[in-house]
Amino acid sequence: MRYCDPTIMADDTTQSAASGETGTWSALGNSVFRNFWIFSFFAYIGASMQTVGAGWLMTQLDPSPAKVAQVQAAFSFAAFLFGLPAGVVSDLVDRRWVLLGSLGCLMIIAVALGLVTLSGAISPNALIALTFLFGTAAAVVSPAMQATTPDLVPRLQLPSALTLNGMNSSIARAVGPGLAGIILGLWGAGWMFVLNVLAFVGLFVVILFWRNLRATQAPSKQSFFHALQEGLQFSIKQPPLRRLLLKTLLNFLMMSILLALVPSVVNRLLDGRPQTLGMLLACFGVGSVLGSLILGRLYARLTRSRVIDFATASHASVLLIVGLSSNTYWSAIAMLIAGMSWTAIMTSVNIIWQLLLPPQLRARGLSINLMAMMGSLALGAVIWGEVAERYSLQSAFLFAAVGGVLISLLTSRLQLVEELQDSAAADGSTH
Known part of the structure; x- marks a missing residue:
């Protein structure tokens, strides 16, 4: 296995710049990134399977839309609470150890949830609590991985x-959802959670054998709270980022209903099979790829x-199909389009x-972005779950x-982008 050595990275940089390798696949020519990319794929699958399994398990423990939505809310709320502190820590210390620690926690939580489920001791509140813990570890992984790239x-x-x-994601x-649906149908949620540990092992080992990554990220002497304040001030003072935050908060507040309540849609409007939930979420993933x-x-x-505006309107339109249709095929097409919009x-x-x-x-900065997204997803999941409980599932999707x-x-x-370009140009002229 090749170590993550800054001198190797420097050689890769020189060679890439000289050869002009800037195409879509050019980064895979870097062996360090390639290993990271391959095993990140399996970790993403594991995270996807975990959320699908937790959502489906809740429909079996307590099928009320409000309770089902709380699973997604717990995961998102954890990211909202800990995403920014995790980003601060990732900027202050060696990201390698941040990644190793958080990936280790993901594996431990997955095993714990699996064993509790297999023992029959799982309850709705225990599922929500363990999902919150899983979301906390995932919130630490996400900014560290993005900032490491x-x-x-x-x-x-x-x-x-x-x-x-x-x-990749x-x-x-x-x-992930398709595989989760198959395993849920064959062996149930407990075994799926236990087997899910394997998805994170590869990335853990790859990062474990990295060496000298810290040389590309000099340790900071800042205090935690000063670093936190600096990140918040920068994001708020930049007009493009400030407006982007507003746009993100509002968009994801509406979009949150889909992933929060799609298990209820399958359970109440479609055929109630875990394979159908897996298939719909797989269509969402295929749409993301497209x-x-x-x-x-x-x-x-x-x-x-403008891409964000167009995709937001597109996503809103397919919510009508998912929430009002009892036809699995129409719902699958809608999820495909929703995945495309979400990725855009x-x-x-x-x-x-x-x-x-x-x-x-x-x-x-990436953690602030994550915090805005996840905060809206958590709040939206709770709101739409309550709306669906008090009125109806169809009414929630319509609203x-x-x-x-x-x-x-x-x-x-x-x-946003025009101002961003102007800001970048002004910044460049000052150096």
Whole structure:
């Protein structure tokens, strides 16, 4: 196994710059990134399977929409609470140890949930609590992984690496739910949680054998709270990021209903089989892959802010189909389109953050972005679960769809990329 040595990275950087390797697949020529990318794929599959299994298990323990939505809310709320502190820690200390510690926790929690489920001692509240713990560990992993990527490839290959990472997670979202549905149908949720540990082992071993990664990330002498304040101030003072945060908060508040209540849709409106839930979420993942593939063409014609607007309106429209249709095939098509829209929004938002953030604030800035997304997903899941419980599942999806369209129209006037380019140009002229 090749060690993650800064001198090797420097050689890769020189060779890539000289050869002009800046295509979509160019970052895979870097063996350090390639190993990281391959085993990240299995970790993404594991995370996807975990959330599918937890959501389905709750429909068996307590089928009320409010309780089912709390599973997604617990996962998202954990990321909201701990995503930013995790980003601060990732900027202050060696990210290798942050990744190793958080991946180890993911494995321990998956085993614990599996054993409790197999023993029959699992309860709705215990499931929510363990899902919260899993979400906490995942919240630590996410900014550390994203902030590590630019350290593994030369700057010219960073767009390639970010695209490949997005494609990686998108494909995993297609594979993971389908695999989860099969395992749930054959052996149940308990064994699926236990087997899920294998998904994280490979990435843990790859990172364990990295050496001298810290040399690309000098230790900081800042205090935790000073670093936290610095990250927040930078994000709030930058007009493009401030407006992007507002757009993100509103969009994901409406979008949160889909992943929070799709287990209830399967249980109440469709055939109630775990394989169907896996298939619908697999369609969502396939849509994410397709979205990744067509984004380049969209960016050639539209600004990233316009892509976000278009994808938000598209996602809102398919909520009507998912929430009102009792036809599995129509729901599958809607989930496919939803996956495309979701990826277009998340990728566009992530690229804007990555381009504007300075290296020393990268993990903190990405964590603020994650905090905005997850906070909206958590709050939205609780809101839509209660709406579905008090009124109906169909009413909740109808309200979310109308809200999504209105938000798309109201926030379309917020220009993001043009200001970003102006800010970058002004920043460049001062150096």
